Amino acid sequence: MSFDAPDDRGYLESHEWAHEDDGTVRIGITDFAQDELGDVVFVEVPDVGDDVTKGDEFGVVESIKAVSDLYSPVSGEVTAVNEELFDAPELVNDDPFGDGWMLAVDPSDPDELDELMSAAEYREQVE
Amino acid sequence: MPRRRPPLYAVHDERGASFTDFGGWEMPVEFDSIRTEHEAVREASGVFDVSHMGEVTVSGPDATELTQRLVTNDVSALGPGDSQYAAITDEDGAMLDDTVVYRLPDDGGRLAALGDDPTPDDAAGPTYLFVPNAGHDGEAYDRWTSHRDEWDLDATVTNRTDEFAMFAVQGPDAADLLADASADPVTDLSRFEARWATVAGVDCWVARTGYTGEDGFELIVPWDDAETVWAAFDCQPCGLGARDTLRIEAGFLLSGQDFDPESNPRTPYEAGIGFTVKLDTEFVGRDALAAQQEAGVDDRFVGFKLTERGVPRHGYAITTPDGEEVGTVTSGTMSPTLDEPIGLGYVPAEYDEAGTEIRVVVRDRPKDARITDTPFVQ
Numbered sequence: 001m002s003f004d005a006p007d008d009r010g011y012l013e014s015h016e017w018a019h020e021d022d023g024t025v026r027i028g029i030t031d032f033a034q035d036e037l038g039d040v041v042f043v044e045v046p047d048v049g050d051d052v053t054k055g056d057e058f059g060v061v062e063s064i065k066a067v068s069d070l071y072s073p074v075s076g077e078v079t080a081v082n083e084e085l086f087d088a089p090e091l092v093n094d095d096p097f098g099d100g101w102m103l104a105v106d107p108s109d110p111d112e113l114d115e116l117m118s119a120a121e122y123r124e125q126v127e
Numbered sequence: 128m129p130r131r132r133p134p135l136y137a138v139h140d141e142r143g144a145s146f147t148d149f150g151g152w153e154m155p156v157e158f159d160s161i162r163t164e165h166e167a168v169r170e171a172s173g174v175f176d177v178s179h180m181g182e183v184t185v186s187g188p189d190a191t192e193l194t195q196r197l198v199t200n201d202v203s204a205l206g207p208g209d210s211q212y213a214a215i216t217d218e219d220g221a222m223l224d225d226t227v228v229y230r231l232p233d234d235g236g237r238l239a240a241l242g243d244d245p246t247p248d249d250a251a252g253p254t255y256l257f258v259p260n261a262g263h264d265g266e267a268y269d270r271w272t273s274h275r276d277e278w279d280l281d282a283t284v285t286n287r288t289d290e291f292a293m294f295a296v297q298g299p300d301a302a303d304l305l306a307d308a309s310a311d312p313v314t315d316l317s318r319f320e321a322r323w324a325t326v327a328g329v330d331c332w333v334a335r336t337g338y339t340g341e342d343g344f345e346l347i348v349p350w351d352d353a354e355t356v357w358a359a360f361d362c363q364p365c366g367l368g369a370r371d372t373l374r375i376e377a378g379f380l381l382s383g384q385d386f387d388p389e390s391n392p393r394t395p396y397e398a399g400i401g402f403t404v405k406l407d408t409e410f411v412g413r414d415a416l417a418a419q420q421e422a423g424v425d426d427r428f429v430g431f432k433l434t435e436r437g438v439p440r441h442g443y444a445i446t447t448p449d450g451e452e453v454g455t456v457t458s459g460t461m462s463p464t465l466d467e468p469i470g471l472g473y474v475p476a477e478y479d480e481a482g483t484e485i486r487v488v489v490r491d492r493p494k495d496a497r498i499t500d501t502p503f504v505q
Contacts, residue, residue, distance in 0.1 A: 038368070039162040041461035042438050042468075060490065062438045064161045064460055065368050086436065 010116025150261025181264025216412030297343030340377030378501025
């Protein structure tokens with residue numbers, strides 16, 4: 001089975017992605033991760049204004065069968081959270097790289113993005 | 128120790144199932160999606176491979192007495208083709224397992240034809256088949272044989288778990304599905320009634336039982352014919368993930384999770400299945416249970432719903448609204464039918480009224496919850 005992993009973002013081994021656009025970094029989980037989890041029923045993320053740290057836990061995603069911690073690909077201040085996930089957590093399954101995004105972060109060290117795995121490296125990990 | 132596999136392991140793998148360890152068995156947990164499978168059972172039908180469930184037969188002149196003395200229910204009340212839910216308890220009344228006990232028709236013939244061991248003739252007494260939970264078949268066999276010897280009873284006990292597959296066809300369309308696949312009438316079976324029937328050309332033990340809260344049937348099928356019978360049901364294949372969400376919605380206990388003789392010993396009265404205890408029979412644990420019935424229980428098994436966002440899980444603490452820890456969650460999920468977080472667990476008896484406010488501590492955060500009558504889904 002092959003999983004989607006767009007080339008325009010960086011990845012963590014723990015299956016989070018980060019996509020930078022105009023200075024803001026969006027964060028979510030990968031297609032592989034949502035498939036492994038199964039039906040996502042709950043997402044817990046920080047509040048706007050909270051800080052996240054690269055490599056540290058920032059929240060939790062729960063499927064019917066499993067609980068999984070979320071790790072931040074970058075450090076910075078949370079500028080937005082995807083509130084649609086509170087009522088429709090299944091968006092993570094339906095569109096993990098798009099409507100299923102979780103956080104937007106103003107990165108404190110944009111160079112951290114360069115330390116993430118490329119899409120090719122990530123695909124190699126999960127295939 | 129290598130994990131045991133159901134006879135259809137390769138068939139499920141080919142179909143794309145994911146697997147999990149369940150009581151030492153490598154069983155399908157999910158075929159498509161738990162939600163899809165769950166909804167199929169609530170709205171139409173689904174078929175589960177539950178071959179990890181044990182099958183133990185007891186026959187011979189003292190089969191009734193032996194089984195009677197090892198389960199809480201009144202085995203002597205069973206007529207041929209009847210079954211009953213029962214608990215297996217220790218001397219303290221704590222549940223070692225729960226089980227369904229079937230009394231087979233007195234001809235004994237079909238079972239004898241399927242197994243290696245001889246089944247006694249009609250005059251020798253009834254034959255019982257009971258179904259221990261996954262991984263408990265060996266200890267059930269040991270318990271029956273050691274007590275048989277200790278009590279000097281004349282009964283043949285056979286662990287047939289590796290001779291039979293077991294399937295559950297569940298949901299509002301289950302009766303029609305089974306009627307189509309069976310050469311013998313089955314839809315006239317009442318709840319907990321069972322008989323031999325030829326399904327897809329295979330002799331199967333068919334019971335109107337199940338673990339989902341829906342109408343349905345469970346079939347005990349010769350191991351080598353498992354694929355033929357499985358293929359006869361053109362409906363959603365379901366894994367143990369959906370089985371768990373369905374049984375939680377129904378408020379049913381899961382052995383090893385909602386009670387466990389080692390980590391969470393509970394009596395049938397505490398676990399809400401006091402109806403399986405017949406104190407006018409003699410069985411191991413009877414005196415302890417009689418005393419508890421007289422004195423009343425301290426804790427009760429209850430259902431609850433979270434009224435805040437979050438998902439209750441096994442092991443989470445239950446507290447009063449003031450934060451005093453009073454109990455533990457034993458099962459929980461986001462109910463696919465209700466789209467609400469629901470759970471099961473034990474609380475002090477004074478908290479068991481529906482509507483009582485409690486809290487469930489989800490990853491160090493107390494969440495408001497309310498005791499709720501079960502089943503959650505009618």
